[in-house]
Amino acid sequence: MNYMLQIYSGDGVSSWESLSEEEQNAVMAEYGAIFQTPGVTGGAQLQDATTATTVRVQDGRTLTTDGPFPETKEALGGYYLLEADDLDTAIELAARIPAARMGGAIEVRPLVER
Amino acid sequence: MLAALVGFLGDFDLAEEAAQEAFAIAAERWPREGAPANPGAWLVATARNRAVDHIRRRRTLAVKTKLLEVAEAVEDEIPQDTFRDERLELIFTCCHPALSLDAQVALTLRALGGLQTSEIARAFLVPEPTMAQRLVRAKRKIRRAGIPFRIPPAHLLPDRLTAVLAVVYLIFNEGCDGRRELLGAQAIRLGVSLAELMPDEPEVFGLLALMLLHDSRRAARLRDGELVLLADQDRSLWDRAQIRAGNEALERALALRGEGPYVLQAAIASLHAQDSSDWPQIASLYAELLRMTGSPVVALNGAVARAEAEGPEAGLAAIERLELEDYHYLHATRADFLRRLGRSDEARIAYARALELVRSEPERRFLQRRLAAL
Structure with missing residues (x-):
């Protein structure tokens, strides 16, 4: 099975900035360690949601708007791709992601297998 | 039977379909040819063969030879006489925390209790299509999200067992409504199965004891449709055999050094099932349970016991400031x-x-x- 672990940061920016530099480094190291975990096949951290551009096409015209889709407080901050035997393995990895204990949440979604 | 099939096939729908076919074949053949020596194993084997046929047909339509070989390899693994009991794997799958509680309850009753979708719908007072939809969605999630069919490993077991027991207890409490005794009986059957399958888990025996003891007073709880308080109940209506069975389960739980919330509640229920309730002892068990759970409902029950043991003044003091305004x-x-x-x-x-x-x-x-x- 392949899963995408989507990392939602909640009010992440403020709680992130309240950390000391040392604590921030420790959290970044955790993200790095998860990336090195066997079964993790990819992943990325996204720039924050204020940098997002949303694109739609109506009647053949490309419409762009500033900001993320949808407009929610909880923004997608990054993701991992994981190959695992089952959902339990994916849940265990998700629970190790720092955002999960820092007011955010991880959404675990299976990929469609082709 | 369904547990063995789901374990083997990894697919609820296919397993249910195959089981139905096997029963249909049996209904047609057994009266004519006589029942086989081991009817259970015969049914599982027949259902498995049918299911493998289905898989093969499906795969022939889809991809062709490569997958056909897989199906054949699978068939070779079918043992001919005995099948491992996989009910425990099945219940842990049904009660997986990635499913909604409603879905866990419905799946457990369907897969382990053997209830029809219509019966589950009636018991939970929802329209049958709603319940059917709930079951379809849950089975689809099990398949697509990769919810495993297995007994959880040791580091996950305590949490997962708590979830399983919560589902069984919820089914039992729904059954306490009186009009829905089917659910109470189902919950007790599930409790008995769990105790067989996990003979070393004290909370399993605690829950079983609690349900048996509580249910033993069912006949005495209503008189002509009117509620009868414990103190006024006709004790000759209590089911003595069931009280004995409940006390035996409680003893087993205590022998396993059980001291969890179900064991404590069973101990309380056991004291209530004596000819005169030992209120000071009951009050102290509630105090222990309150320390463990912090539940205001437990605090309320504890206050009732204190009122009996020490007088209504003490009970009244104990329920001041309880946050249960709507209860x-x-x-x-x-x-x-x-x-x-x-x-x-x-x-x-x-x-x-x-x-x-x-x-x-x-x-x-x-x-x-x-x-x-x-």
Whole structure:
């Protein structure tokens, strides 16, 4: 099975900035360690949601708007791709992601297998 | 049987379909040719063969030879005489925390209780299509999200067992409604199975004991449709055999050094099943349970026991500041303490508040009788 672990940061920016530099480094190291975990096949951290551009096409015209889709407080901050035997393995990895204990949440979604 | 099939096939729908076909073949063949020596194994083997046929047909349509080989390899693994009991794997799958609680309950009743979708729908007072949809969605999630079919590894087991027990207890409590005894009996059957399958888990025996002891008083709880309090119940209506079975399960739980919330509640239920309730002991067990759970409902029950042991004054003090404003039992209990203290005006107000909140008809009539007698 392949899963995408989507990392939602909640009010992440403020709680992130309240950390000391040392604590921030420790959290970044955790993200790095998860990336090195066997079964993790990819992943990325996204720039924050204020940098997002949303694109739609109506009647053949490309419409762009500033900001993320949808407009929610909880923004997608990054993701991992994981190959695992089952959902339990994916849940265990998700629970190790720092955002999960820092007011955010991880959404675990299976990929469609082709 | 379904457990063995789901374990083998990894697919609820296919397993159910195959099981139905096997029963149909048996119904046609057994009266004519006589039943086989081991009917259970025959049914599982027949259902498995049918399911493999289905898989093969499906795959022939889809991809062709490569997958056909897989199906054949699978068939070779079918043992001919005995099948491993996989009910435990099945219940842990049904009660997986990635499923909604509603779905866990419905799946457990469907897959382990063998209830029809229509029966589950009736028991939970939802339209049958709603329940069918709930089951379809849950089975789809199990398949697509990769919820494993297995007994959880040791580091996950305590949490997962708690989830399983919560589902069984929820089914039992739904059954306490009186009109839905089917669910109570189902929950006890599930509890008995769990105790067989996990003979070393004290909380499993604690829950079983709790359900058996509570259910043993069922016949005495209503008289002509009216609620009868424990103290006024006709004890000859209590099911003595079931009380014995409940006490045996409790002893097993205690022998396993059980001291979890179900074991404590079973111990309380066991004291209630004696000829005269030992209120000081019951009150101290509730105090322990409250320390463990922090539940205001437990605090309320504990206050009732204290009122019996030490008088209504102590009970009243114990329910001050409980955050259960919308819970009719809080007001009914408070009203009862005030009534016994002769504070009739305050008792009337509390009964009125309880009557605004109560939903069960026998309880409403009981409260009305108490109010009228003031």
